[in-house]
Amino acid sequence: MPSSPHIQATPHTRQRRKQARPQELLDAALHMFVERGFASTRMEEVAALAGVSKGTLYLYYPSKEELLKAVIRERLSNEIEAGALEVERHVGTHAELLRDVLANWWLRVYDNPASGVFKLIIAEVRGFPEIAEYYFREVVEPGSKLIGGVLQRGIAAGEFRPVNVDATVQTLVLPMVMLCLLKHSLGACAPVTSLVEPGDFMNHHVALVLGGLLAAPAKVAKGKSKP
Amino acid sequence: MPSSPHIQATPHTRQRRKQARPQELLDAALHMFVERGFASTRMEEVAALAGVSKGTLYLYYPSKEELLKAVIRERLSNEIEAGALEVERHVGTHAELLRDVLANWWLRVYDNPASGVFKLIIAEVRGFPEIAEYYFREVVEPGSKLIGGVLQRGIAAGEFRPVNVDATVQTLVLPMVMLCLLKHSLGACAPVTSLVEPGDFMNHHVALVLGGLLAAPAKVAKGKSKP
Amino acid sequence: MPSSPHIQATPHTRQRRKQARPQELLDAALHMFVERGFASTRMEEVAALAGVSKGTLYLYYPSKEELLKAVIRERLSNEIEAGALEVERHVGTHAELLRDVLANWWLRVYDNPASGVFKLIIAEVRGFPEIAEYYFREVVEPGSKLIGGVLQRGIAAGEFRPVNVDATVQTLVLPMVMLCLLKHSLGACAPVTSLVEPGDFMNHHVALVLGGLLAAPAKVAKGKSKP
Amino acid sequence: MPSSPHIQATPHTRQRRKQARPQELLDAALHMFVERGFASTRMEEVAALAGVSKGTLYLYYPSKEELLKAVIRERLSNEIEAGALEVERHVGTHAELLRDVLANWWLRVYDNPASGVFKLIIAEVRGFPEIAEYYFREVVEPGSKLIGGVLQRGIAAGEFRPVNVDATVQTLVLPMVMLCLLKHSLGACAPVTSLVEPGDFMNHHVALVLGGLLAAPAKVAKGKSKP
DNA sequence: AATGAATGAGGGTTCATTCAT
DNA sequence: AATGAATGAACCCTCATTCAT
Numbered sequence: 038m039p040s041s042p043h044i045q046a047t048p049h050t051r052q053r054r055k056q057a058r059p060q061e062l063l064d065a066a067l068h069m070f071v072e073r074g075f076a077s078t079r080m081e082e083v084a085a086l087a088g089v090s091k092g093t094l095y096l097y098y099p100s101k102e103e104l105l106k107a108v109i110r111e112r113l114s115n116e117i118e119a120g121a122l123e124v125e126r127h128v129g130t131h132a133e134l135l136r137d138v139l140a141n142w143w144l145r146v147y148d149n150p151a152s153g154v155f156k157l158i159i160a161e162v163r164g165f166p167e168i169a170e171y172y173f174r175e176v177v178e179p180g181s182k183l184i185g186g187v188l189q190r191g192i193a194a195g196e197f198r199p200v201n202v203d204a205t206v207q208t209l210v211l212p213m214v215m216l217c218l219l220k221h222s223l224g225a226c227a228p229v230t231s232l233v234e235p236g237d238f239m240n241h242h243v244a245l246v247l248g249g250l251l252a253a254p255a256k257v258a259k260g261k262s263k264p
Numbered sequence: 265m266p267s268s269p270h271i272q273a274t275p276h277t278r279q280r281r282k283q284a285r286p287q288e289l290l291d292a293a294l295h296m297f298v299e300r301g302f303a304s305t306r307m308e309e310v311a312a313l314a315g316v317s318k319g320t321l322y323l324y325y326p327s328k329e330e331l332l333k334a335v336i337r338e339r340l341s342n343e344i345e346a347g348a349l350e351v352e353r354h355v356g357t358h359a360e361l362l363r364d365v366l367a368n369w370w371l372r373v374y375d376n377p378a379s380g381v382f383k384l385i386i387a388e389v390r391g392f393p394e395i396a397e398y399y400f401r402e403v404v405e406p407g408s409k410l411i412g413g414v415l416q417r418g419i420a421a422g423e424f425r426p427v428n429v430d431a432t433v434q435t436l437v438l439p440m441v442m443l444c445l446l447k448h449s450l451g452a453c454a455p456v457t458s459l460v461e462p463g464d465f466m467n468h469h470v471a472l473v474l475g476g477l478l479a480a481p482a483k484v485a486k487g488k489s490k491p
Numbered sequence: 492m493p494s495s496p497h498i499q500a501t502p503h504t505r506q507r508r509k510q511a512r513p514q515e516l517l518d519a520a521l522h523m524f525v526e527r528g529f530a531s532t533r534m535e536e537v538a539a540l541a542g543v544s545k546g547t548l549y550l551y552y553p554s555k556e557e558l559l560k561a562v563i564r565e566r567l568s569n570e571i572e573a574g575a576l577e578v579e580r581h582v583g584t585h586a587e588l589l590r591d592v593l594a595n596w597w598l599r600v601y602d603n604p605a606s607g608v609f610k611l612i613i614a615e616v617r618g619f620p621e622i623a624e625y626y627f628r629e630v631v632e633p634g635s636k637l638i639g640g641v642l643q644r645g646i647a648a649g650e651f652r653p654v655n656v657d658a659t660v661q662t663l664v665l666p667m668v669m670l671c672l673l674k675h676s677l678g679a680c681a682p683v684t685s686l687v688e689p690g691d692f693m694n695h696h697v698a699l700v701l702g703g704l705l706a707a708p709a710k711v712a713k714g715k716s717k718p
Numbered sequence: 719m720p721s722s723p724h725i726q727a728t729p730h731t732r733q734r735r736k737q738a739r740p741q742e743l744l745d746a747a748l749h750m751f752v753e754r755g756f757a758s759t760r761m762e763e764v765a766a767l768a769g770v771s772k773g774t775l776y777l778y779y780p781s782k783e784e785l786l787k788a789v790i791r792e793r794l795s796n797e798i799e800a801g802a803l804e805v806e807r808h809v810g811t812h813a814e815l816l817r818d819v820l821a822n823w824w825l826r827v828y829d830n831p832a833s834g835v836f837k838l839i840i841a842e843v844r845g846f847p848e849i850a851e852y853y854f855r856e857v858v859e860p861g862s863k864l865i866g867g868v869l870q871r872g873i874a875a876g877e878f879r880p881v882n883v884d885a886t887v888q889t890l891v892l893p894m895v896m897l898c899l900l901k902h903s904l905g906a907c908a909p910v911t912s913l914v915e916p917g918d919f920m921n922h923h924v925a926l927v928l929g930g931l932l933a934a935p936a937k938v939a940k941g942k943s944k945p
Numbered sequence: 946a947a948t949g950a951a952t953g954a955g956g957g958t959t960c961a962t963t964c965a966t
Numbered sequence: 967a968a969t970g971a972a973t974g975a976a977c978c979c980t981c982a983t984t985c986a987t
Binding site: 961 | 980986
């Protein structure tokens with residue numbers, strides 16, 4: 038940020054570009070890596086998509102590997118930040134909270150280039166164990182704790198049945214991640230007509246699992262009580 | 265074929281190898297492609313793992329691409345065959361049938377190189393749309409119909425609630441596929457300690473979803489009076 | 492271009508090379524292809540002879556085949572251009588014209604890398620039918636028309652006997668082409684001592700054929716009474 | 719030749735093949751080498767064309783190079799033998815002798831696989847200087863002497879003008895060799911329509927050169943004597 | 946800072962040659 | 967003698983990376 042008091046909201050083209058470059062390069066790299074895979078993407082393709090020359094790419098990232106790591110880190114750290122804010126500001130039942138947390142994550146991620154990061158990680162992580170470690174520590178564990186915490190408190194409150202928390206987290210979350218993967222693999226090739234529309238699926242999925250999760254009384258509300 | 269009772273099960277070295285080669289090569293290729301990715305695997309590595317020279321590989325598969333396709337086709341067609349036999353031979357409630365079908369699939373696939381095929385498909389399919397089409401037509405659709413059929417009949421029998429069948433199939437199946445992916449990506453890097461053990465997860469997962477799936481009466485036994 | 496009188500004929504190193512490269516590469520390729528044959532020449536050898544690395548070659552020509560085609564096209568189109576200018580600017584008898592056209596062609600071609608193109612074409616054309624077609628359309632036919640035209644006009648003027656024009660063209664031209672071939676094959680191996688020196692041969696060859704070509708009167712001077 | 723008195727004109731199949739093999743292999747090799755070039759021909763193609771397996775080829779010729787040399791030597795030695803018989807048995811004028819020698823050579827060679835050997839030599843000889851030396855010593859020199867001798871004697875007899883013998887040999891012979899080359903290169907690709915038919919050409923070619931060669935009186939016979 | 950020409954190590958593929966059967 | 971499976975050296979081509987401009 039320039040020290041001058043005149044906040045230069047949109048600096049002149051050259052300046053603006055220079056500032057925006059890193060992000061544009063990361064965006065281009067994410068797009069190409071997800072579409073063609075890391076090894077099959079040429080640095081020149083990334084550069085071309087970002088509208089710069091091959092050499093320029095190397096001014097910002099010293100190697101292809103570092104570019105990959107930067108791409109993943111940048112997207113994930115954004116996610117982490119956004120996810121952390123979610124839980125506190127909610128009121129209502131734990132079921133509502135769960136629904137909201139998952140739905141918001143979905144809204145934020147699925148129709149967003151960020152969804153591609155999952156494919157990147159699944160596909161490339163074995164070549165970069167440091168990314169595995171980072172991803173696990175910064176995303177999987179905090180995320181599990183977030184969802185798991187809601188479940189735990191719901192159980193304690195008698196709202197949920199006393200399920201295995203970790204397993205339930207996976208039942209809830211893995212299909213969502215899987216849909217992100219499908220979007221960027223099969224979904225990009227075949228007209229995956231027979232699959233449910235992702236938005237619809239989410240609603241049904243959470244409702245279905247909540248059906249198995251809620252303590253019995255919840256069902257009574259639906260007027261299905263017998264005799 | 266010799267009519268003598270001494271079945272010459274193992275013809276002499278050269279012959280025996282010739283027969284066994286294709287499978288050995290496919291196994292080696294699957295292993296390497298899953299571990300390192302298609303593009304990053306060198307043909308020489310595949311050959312070395314199979315214990316032959318680079319040239320020999322080309323006696324059996326005319327290119328790296330054809331090797332990939334052969335790997336995927338062979339594993340999938342095996343799966344398809346095995347899967348098709350599953351449903352008929354079961355008796356019991358639809359819930360039991362569902363549990364059995366999923367559990368058997370799991371036993372057959374998870375602790376087996378076949379589980380790697382999912383990673384291959386997710387990671388590489390965009391470069392080979394024909395594989396996408398094949399996978400969709402021969403695996404996704406038949407598989408969905410198999411599980412979906414059980415659900416449908418369970419609903420018709422009043423055993424299951426009238427859920428969205430396709431969405432429920434995904435809630436049931438996607439986490440299983442996702443665990444296969446994780447096994448061959450994150451799971452192969454970090455000691456994924458905080459994740460539930462896959463066998464345990466399966467039991468809990470199916471039970472949980474069945475909980476949301478079964479018509480109310482089943483739950484009545486657990487019925488608690490509402491405060 | 493600078494208006495200063497100091498014409499910067501040779502821009503600085505990088506630039507200058509960039510401009511000169513294609514020709515240098517074509518020269519090197521012609522040399523190697525003629526010396527070792529197309530299939531036996533390694534791209535690296537061409538590059539080395541041109542003083543660049545293997546990769547650089549591919550910046551200018553996308554494949555070995557395209558390099559071959561470019562080599563042939565470049566040399567031939569130069570020849571064609573030069574040949575077209577030949578006929579108009581001559582005066583004198585048709586015999587003199589014929590002698591001059593052939594002698595000039597010979598001077599231009601024989602002691603020149605261009606002579607190697609004939610060997611390239613004879614040796615490689617079956618693998619590249621498009622080159623055959625190009626060579627025929629752009630070189631053989633126009634060349635035949637050029638020489639044939641002179642003959643035709645000489646015949647019409649009563650200077651030449653009424654010979655078969657096409658056949659005579661071949662009697663005149665084929666030995667010249669053949670000498671080019673020999674220079675780059677046998678001539679490059681054995682000290683072809685017993686062959687006539689090519690310059691001498693040309694003079695004698697044209698004189699000899701003209702001897703058979705000219706209408707009788709020219710010979711009368713030598714006329715000897717029949718016994 | 720078997721010492722047994724029963725001349726076994728056509729030994730039984732197996733035997734016959736075994737005896738005929740070397741020639742069949744050489745024929746196949748010549749065909750392929752001429753059509754595709756030495757370097758681009760695969761040993762397996764030669765074997766296939768001869769109807770044997772790759773391994774068998776190596777039972778007869780220890781390497782590809784030796785096969786090439788055998789191909790060339792065999793064809794050339796046949797030619798040499800045939801050519802040597804030509805001159806003695808002729809009577810008539812030297813012009814007639816010349817015409818006959820060239821015409822017979824032409825009949826024996828042009829419509830015969832042997833014509834391909836010239837292409838082989840032009841194309842490949844630089845890689846095999848020994849072949850050059852052999853070809854020069856056994857073919858070029860004897861052949862030149864043969865034709866040159868006829869010319870010399872014709873000159874001595876006053877039938878021919880006192881031309882440069884070596885140069886005239888080339889004017890006579892090179893177009894013939896060149897037509898053999900064209901047959902196997904351009905002629906095999908493009909429909910070489912504008913070229914004279916080779917048989918016609920030969921007649922005209924020899925007549926034309928003889929026209930320049932014969933001492934004047936010969937022309938008188940054609941009734942062109944000027945008053 | 947930006948460019949893109951140049952490099953050269955690397956990998957897919959071919960094929961002459963070998964050798965067990 | 968004949969086969970054809972196996973080998974591995976060789977070669978075309980690609981592309982991450984460097985560096986002069």
